[in-house]
Each structure stands twice: as structure tokens, then as C-alpha cells.
């Protein structure tokens with residue numbers, strides 16, 4: 280099969296080659312990949328800043344895939360040839376609380392990912408792809424949509440009328456706007472682009488703040504929430520912006536710490552955190568059971584992924600470069 284191989288860190292070391300097509304062992308599915316979507320994680324892996332000690336070389340990168348089962352190993356019962364499935368990033372985290380070593384079993388590092396014509400997915404970690412979505416659409420779900428869903432629903436327990444803040448207009452945040460709006464929440468979005476803020480309002484956001492022209496964006500959030508702050512804040516920016524996130528979240532509110540776009544370390548001011556009694560919870564996507572619940576919700580609410588651009592398989596590097604420039608929603612690579 281054709282596969283992109285990351286032979287060393289750096290995009291120049293991502294190369295399209297012929298490799299042996301993997302064969303499914305007991306319990307495994309061989310999936311003909313229809314499409315994959317890129318996440319910041321995929322770019323960070325190529326750049327060598329995401330758990331570099333776990334990255335095997337060469338690696339077939341990219342965790343998020345949708346495709347069709349074309350062969351099954353012995354004893355497979357959950358899926359059959361012809362079924363359409365999604366990969367699930369934390370392949371062994373199926374339900375409940377995570378185990379201590381979930382990152383050791385993630386697709387796209389250290390397990391082989393989906394940037395290839397075929398990939399192996401264990402039947403336990405595969406999720407039925409939504410019937411109403413193409414592979415191109417379904418490929419956007421495993422990390423970006425599921426992280427937004429888990430943060431809003433499993434952790435955030437968002438109720439109608441509550442307020443949510445999302446940062447930027449990338450993959451996670453756009454899904455968060457769509458899902459939170461469908462849950463009846465009022466969403467405030469930030470972005471570096473006024474144009475993107477207009478676009479995000481058409482998806483349901485009630486207010487937008489440009490974090491470039493308004494660097495003290497937490498003050499604006501307080502003005503928009505009668506001085507209280509939001510019920511739940513999805514922090515994808517990371518870095519020392521966490522102090523503004525605490526300020527922008529209501530007393531006893533919650534912060535889902537999802538990302539690290541501006542930095543993986545922070546200097547956190549403890550006194551505001553203590554006085555506001557904020558809960559900050561690290562988020563690492565979600566268990567498979569949450570993915571199943573999310574797909575039913577997306578179906579029921581007719582939520583369609585927002586895709587900025589679809590690249591052909593041969594232009595995978597250009598797709599990574601697009602993600603690095605910034606995308607409104609998701610960047611997808613069509614394979615089959």
C-alpha cells in the first residue's frame with residue numbers, strides 16, 4: 280500500500296512510500312481509509328514537540344480516520360466487512376476513568392495512524408461512523424469533536440442557558456460552538472480575526488472578542504456576563520493565558536484545559552484561583568463510550584463538521600502547512 284512515513288522530525292522528513300499492507304490479527308479490522316483529518320497534535324508530532332520519546336521512526340502519522348472495513352481477523356464480533364468505522368484516539372480507553380498509560384496506545388504515535396491506504400483498528404476501539412456523514416466529514420470527529428463533546432457534556436455538564444467560552448476558531452473550538460449551541464448554551468468565542476468572529480456567529484456564537492486587538496479579553500468576558508464570568512471555559516491556548524481564563528470564569532466555574540497552543544508550561548496565579556474556587560481539569564479526548572453518545576447527538580441535531588479545505592492524498596504536506604497557517608474548522612486529506 281501507499282503510506283506517508285515520518286522518518287524523522289520535520290515536515291521534509293514526511294515521505295510517500297510503498298509499504299506492506301498490514302494484515303488483521305485476531306480481534307482486528309483492516310480498514311480501507313477514506314479520509315483523515317489533521318489535528319494540532321499531528322503537527323506537534325511532526326515538529327517533535329509532542330511526547331517525542333514515544334514517536335517511533337518511521338511512523339505512519341495522523342490519528343483521525345474514517346473508512347470501510349475490508350477484512351477482519353478471527354473472533355471479530357462488533358463489525359463486519361463493509362461497515363464504515365472511525366478510529367478512536369485512545370484506543371484502549373473504552374469507558375469510565377482513563378488508565379495510567381492511555382497515551383501509549385494512541386493512533387498516529389506510537390501506534391501507526393491513518394495517513395495510508397489501509398490501517399489496522401482493533402474492533403474494541405473502532406466506532407461506527409455516522410451514517411449521515413461521508414468519510415471526509417466523519418474523519419473530523421475522533422479528536423476535535425469528541426474533545427469538545429467530552430469537555431462540554433461529560434466534564435462541563437452544560438445546561439440550557441449557561442455560558443461557555445471557546446478560544447479561537449480551530450477544530451476543537453468550532454465543534455464546541457456547534458455542540459454548545461445545540462445544548463442551549465450561550466457561546467462567547469475569541470479569535471485573532473474579525474472575519475472569523477463573524478463566521479462563528481453564523482454557527483451560533485452570541486458574542487465574539489478579538490484577542491489580538493483586545494489582549495485583556497477576560498475583562499470583555501466579564502462585561503458580557505454581568506461581571507460574573509462564564510460557567511465553562513474551554514482553554515485551547517494554554518500558556519500563561521490560563522490566568523485570564525481563571526478571571527473570565529465564574530466563581531466555582533470550570534475550565535477544561537485542552538490545549539497548549541501558546542505554551543506547555545504556565546505561571547499560575549494561585550490567589551485568584553483559590554478565591555474564585557475554580558476547577559481546572561486536564562482533558563485528554565474521551566473514552567469510546569462518549570464517542571458513541573456524541574455521534575447520536577450529532578445525528579439528532581443534524582450537526583455537520585465545518586471543513587476549511589480537503590487535500591488529495593498526494594498533497595498531505597500542503598495540508599500540514601495549511602494547519603500551521605491556521606484553519607477555520609478542519610483540514611481533511613482524502614485518501615480513497
Ligand SMILES: NC(=O)c1ccc[n+]([C@@H]2O[C@H](COP(=O)([O-])OP(=O)(O)OC[C@H]3O[C@@H](n4cnc5c(N)ncnc54)[C@H](OP(=O)(O)O)[C@@H]3O)[C@@H](O)[C@H]2O)c1
Pocket residue numbers: 317318319320422423426446447448449450451452469470471472475490515516520536537538539540541562563564565602605606608
Ligand atoms: N487535550 C486534548 O484532548 C486535545 C484534543 C484536541 C486538541 N487539543 C489541543 O488543543 C489545541 C487546539 O487544537 P485544534 O486541533 O483545535 O487546533 P487548530 O485547529 O490548529 O486551531 C488553532 C486555532 O487556535 C486559535 N488560537 C491560536 N492561538 C490562540 C490564542 N493565543 N488564543 C486563542 N486562540 C488561539 C487560532 O484561531 P483564530 O485563527 O481564530 O485566532 C487557531 O486557528 C492544541 O494545542 C491541541 O493540541 C487537545
